[in-house]
Amino acid sequence: MLEDVNFTIQRGDSLCVIGPNGGGKSTLVKLILGLIDPTRGSLTILGQSPQKAQRKMGYVPQAMRFDAQFPISALDIVLMGRLDRLTVGPFSRKCREAALAALEEVGMVDLAKRPFSDLSGGERQRVMIARALACEPELLILDEPTANIDLSIEAHLIETLVKLREKLTILMVTHDLDLVSSIGNSVLCVNHRVHRHSLPISGETIKEIYSSRRRIDHDRRSRHIEGDHSACDHD
Amino acid sequence: MTDFLEAVQTVPLIRYVLFAGIVSSLTFGVVGSLVVTRQIAYIAAAIAHSILGGIGASVYFSRIYERGYGTELVWLTPMFGAMVAGMLSVALIGWVTLRFKEREDTIIGAIWAFGMATGLLFLHYSPGKAVSLESFIFGNILLTSRSDVIATLILGAVVLILVGLFYHKLVAVCFDEEFARLRGVSSKAYYFLLLGLTAISVVLMVRLAGIILAQALIILPAATASRFSRKLWVIMFIAIAITMVCNTGGLAFSYELDVPTGPFIVLIAVAIYTICLFVKRRRS
Numbered sequence: 001m002l003e004d005v006n007f008t009i010q011r012g013d014s015l016c017v018i019g020p021n022g023g024g025k026s027t028l029v030k031l032i033l034g035l036i037d038p039t040r041g042s043l044t045i046l047g048q049s050p051q052k053a054q055r056k057m058g059y060v061p062q063a064m065r066f067d068a069q070f071p072i073s074a075l076d077i078v079l080m081g082r083l084d085r086l087t088v089g090p091f092s093r094k095c096r097e098a099a100l101a102a103l104e105e106v107g108m109v110d111l112a113k114r115p116f117s118d119l120s121g122g123e124r125q126r127v128m129i130a131r132a133l134a135c136e137p138e139l140l141i142l143d144e145p146t147a148n149i150d151l152s153i154e155a156h157l158i159e160t161l162v163k164l165r166e167k168l169t170i171l172m173v174t175h176d177l178d179l180v181s182s183i184g185n186s187v188l189c190v191n192h193r194v195h196r197h198s199l200p201i202s203g204e205t206i207k208e209i210y211s212s213r214r215r216i217d218h219d220r221r222s223r224h225i226e227g228d229h230s231a232c233d234h235d
Numbered sequence: 236m237t238d239f240l241e242a243v244q245t246v247p248l249i250r251y252v253l254f255a256g257i258v259s260s261l262t263f264g265v266v267g268s269l270v271v272t273r274q275i276a277y278i279a280a281a282i283a284h285s286i287l288g289g290i291g292a293s294v295y296f297s298r299i300y301e302r303g304y305g306t307e308l309v310w311l312t313p314m315f316g317a318m319v320a321g322m323l324s325v326a327l328i329g330w331v332t333l334r335f336k337e338r339e340d341t342i343i344g345a346i347w348a349f350g351m352a353t354g355l356l357f358l359h360y361s362p363g364k365a366v367s368l369e370s371f372i373f374g375n376i377l378l379t380s381r382s383d384v385i386a387t388l389i390l391g392a393v394v395l396i397l398v399g400l401f402y403h404k405l406v407a408v409c410f411d412e413e414f415a416r417l418r419g420v421s422s423k424a425y426y427f428l429l430l431g432l433t434a435i436s437v438v439l440m441v442r443l444a445g446i447i448l449a450q451a452l453i454i455l456p457a458a459t460a461s462r463f464s465r466k467l468w469v470i471m472f473i474a475i476a477i478t479m480v481c482n483t484g485g486l487a488f489s490y491e492l493d494v495p496t497g498p499f500i501v502l503i504a505v506a507i508y509t510i511c512l513f514v515k516r517r518r519s
Contacts, residue, residue: 070410071465080410080414083415088400116465
């Protein structure tokens with residue numbers, strides 16, 4: 001799926017991962033999260049193996065994956081971010097406070113008791129971000145946070161993420177170029193191989209990345225390997 | 236109805252059955268809500284059917300032993316066989332659903348049929364007087380003994396304690412297995428735990444409702460309850476209450492009218508479910 005991947009995220013970076021569907025974005029995220037192992041090579045996340053670093057990562061999966069009718073409240077979902085601190089029985093008061101603080105941070109504390117099924121798409125997404133924040137992560141990983149969300153709500157979400165950018169390292173998969181320009185400070189283009197671009201990226205490059213029918217892309221890639229970088233805006 | 240109330244006071248068997256019904260309502264309400272929420276009703280049904288294999292084997296081997304040695308093996312009861320078969324099929328079904336996601340339904344169907352087929356054969360070849368297959372498939376309260384009630388009590392307590400201790404982890408694994416794993420929760424272990432709890436609950440209900448009716452009874456009250464609340468623990472309590480009504484009502488009716496208990500229990504469950512469907516639609 002992916003080959004020749006070699007990149008580093010600096011602490012405090014906001015890295016946006018873009019690229020065509022089927023290009024390996026999700027695979028890359030799963031590798032970083034330690035959900036799958038690379039067939040060759042290795043990853044170091046926060047100085048550790050991905051599995052060991054799992055506790056320090058907060059993950060926001062794609063929203064459409066969830067059963068909207070699941071009988072659970074926003075607060076109970078956010079509390080899942082504290083599961084690693086729970087052995088048996090109910091959550092401690094400290095965990096509940098941390099979960100409420102995380103909801104506060106995304107502006108959802110008033111809706112803490114609401115059932116998941118009553119929330120709008122944007123609200124659900126913010127609950128998922130709060131759940132990741134409840135993990136007290138150093139690295140926040142988001143998989144297409146604005147997919148299937150209204151434009152008006154998206155502005156709200158971007159605002160939340162801009163705030164979070166100040167104190168967290170963010171890695172975000174997205175197709176949303178608005179999001180890239182407001183959050184990202186560099187861009188990772190994933191299409192079986194991985195290329196890093198610094199921002200701002202030119203319209204040309206974006207077109208390159210997204211109009212990439214395989215052949216064009218392959219052409220660009222081979223030019224890359226040969227050292228011709230005219231098609232991309234490298235750092 | 237006075238006949239039934241009188242019987243509860245005077246006939247020990249009726250008391251046992253009533254008590255076993257109430258205890259298994261607790262486990263059914265709790266586990267059934269998890270099963271419905273996780274949408275694994277068909278897996279619960281497969282586990283329920285496959286325990287017939289264990290029931291058949293236990294009858295067969297205890298009869299063979301009795302014939303050979305002249306004494307009875309006290310521990311080798313149908314309930315014990317059902318429990319062993321339940322655990323085996325949990326191990327098998329759990330492994331299959333985790334390993335072969337895409338062929339899951341086929342393989343589960345095969346386990347389901349295999350359990351029933353072996354059960355039927357064992358019962359057929361059991362020496363001695365013919366065994367009534369019906370009593371295992373549709374339930375027969377007349378077979379309930381004091382030791383059954385004690386076993387129900389112990390296992391019911393085990394199920395409730397386990398759910399109580401691991402409630403949040405079970406719910407998390409049902410909601411988002413991947414995220415739970417990232418938080419250090421062994422998703423597979425809790426999935427097996429959920430299947431195991433389902434198997435125990437079904438086995439406890441077999442006396443009362445039989446395997447086929449028990450699998451309906453694990454789903455219907457929880458499905459009814461989930462129309463009235465968006466909180467899992469509330470759904471559990473409503474489901475417990477509904478199951479108690481079904482069990483007690485079914486027992487009372489069947490005693491008064493002298494008809495089999497299991498079908499009556501399930502008919503009440505279906506009636507409540509149907510009425511609630513109607514009520515909810517009227518409201519919205």
